[in-house]
Amino acid sequence: xxxxxxxxxxxxxxxxxxxxxxxxxxxxxxxxxxxxxxxxxxxxxxxxxxxxxxxxxxxxxxxxxxxxxxxxxxxxxxxxxxxxxxxxxxxxxxxxxxxx
Amino acid sequence: xxxxxxxxxxxxxxxxxxxxxxxxxxxxxxxxxxxxxxxxxxxxxxxxxxxxxxxxxxxxxxxxxxxxxxxxxxxxxxxxxxxxxxxxxxxxxxxxxxxxxxxxxxxxxxxxxxxxxxxxxxxxxxxxxxxxxxxxxxxxxxxxxxxx
Numbered sequence: 308x309x310x311x312x313x314x315x316x317x318x319x320x321x322x323x324x325x326x327x328x329x330x331x332x333x334x335x336x337x338x339x340x341x342x343x344x345x346x347x348x349x350x351x352x353x354x355x356x357x358x359x360x361x362x363x364x365x366x367x368x369x370x371x372x373x374x375x376x377x378x379x380x381x382x383x384x385x386x387x388x389x390x391x392x393x394x395x396x397x398x399x400x401x402x403x404x405x406x407x
Numbered sequence: 408x409x410x411x412x413x414x415x416x417x418x419x420x421x422x423x424x425x426x427x428x429x430x431x432x433x434x435x436x437x438x439x440x441x442x443x444x445x446x447x448x449x450x451x452x453x454x455x456x457x458x459x460x461x462x463x464x465x466x467x468x469x470x471x472x473x474x475x476x477x478x479x480x481x482x483x484x485x486x487x488x489x490x491x492x493x494x495x496x497x498x499x500x501x502x503x504x505x506x507x508x509x510x511x512x513x514x515x516x517x518x519x520x521x522x523x524x525x526x527x528x529x530x531x532x533x534x535x536x537x538x539x540x541x542x543x544x545x546x547x548x549x550x551x552x553x554x555x
Contacts, residue, residue: 348430348432348435351426351435351438351439352423352426352427354439355419355422355423355426355438355439355442356423359419359422359442359443359445359446360419360423360442362446363415363416363419363445363446363449366446366449366450366453367412367449367453370408370453370456370457373457374408374457374460377457377460377461377464380464380468381460381463381464381467384464384467384468384471385467387471387514387515387539388467388470388471390515390539391471391514391515391517391518
């Protein structure tokens with residue numbers, strides 16, 4: 308399986324991971340910036356850009372991850388419902404493309 | 408969701424820019440409030456959005472479960488003997504148009520005209536096991552218990 312296929316199937320989870328990683332990096336950079344400054348006025352930009360922006364990115368990553376789970380669940384449920392409601396003759400069979 | 412996150416991001420960036428441009432305590436306090444407000448707006452928006460999606464998934468799940476509970480049981484002809492045999496895992500059902508075989512109680516065959524056939528016959532016909540009821544899973548367990 309090449310990278311493009313992986314990206315197409317798992318783009319939502321990849322986006323979640325990238326966002327969470329960016330959030331962690333922002334928090335760490337914020338901590339480093341605050342640690343190197345003794346003045347509160349100089350620390351505040353780091354608190355905002357590191358701490359608050361980091362929390363924002365972590366929250367966004369968690370939302371993307373949960374959203375991907377819900378999306379998978381939704382697709383499987385739709386497939387089950389369609390299979391159940393389809394007539395016996397010429398009915399589609401369940402596919403394994405969504406099974407993880 | 409995109410809109411809420413965009414608004415939150417803009418507020419955080421605005422707070423950062425205001426904070427970086429001044430050393431005045433009141434302005435710094437304002438900047439921190441703007442940035443914190445952006446974070447709160449984003450988190451609240453994401454939570455509301457996730458709960459909305461969760462509610463939709465729950466509604467669909469209920470629809471699927473209630474539908475399968477009220478569906479007519481599959482019409483499984485007698486298999487093996489004249490008086491018939493209760494459906495077990497060894498009795499697998501399918502129809503000529505299907506490319507997979509199922510357990511008799513699988514919700515994907517509920518209400519459909521299916522026939523019970525042996526596993527060997529299904530395999531000879533080139534059918535694969537259903538990925539929802541997984542008829543092979545029980546057989547694998549039974550095989551493991553028999554050998555172990």
